[in-house]
Amino acid sequence: MLPEKIHIKRDDTVIVLRGKEKGKTGKVLSINPEKKRAVIEKLNIIKRHTRVKRGERGSQEGGIVEKEASISTSNLSLVCPKCDRPSRTGNKKTEEGKKIRICKACNEMIE
Ligand SMILES: [Zn+2]
16 A cells, blocks of 8 residues: 655645644654654654763763654644745646646645
């Protein structure tokens, strides 16, 4: 079975539709197509406590690392760079036969 097409890709600007980050926008840092999840810059931050190791060379600093957690792509919508609105995208073929994405709101090509 072919993996379902994901409507967003790296470096897209997206808006979060649901969840605690609802209404916020950010840039897509990475996408996991198998899990259908994307990591968005500065969104859905989780804090990870790193372990404090004690031993041989004295105590090592433990701390909190902030990291973006992934968000389900079904909760994300692309923000059109042309009309600056959350938009649905459509696919279109150019005259050269190249597949492009277009914004259904303003009909501009998104790349
Ligand atoms: Zn648009």
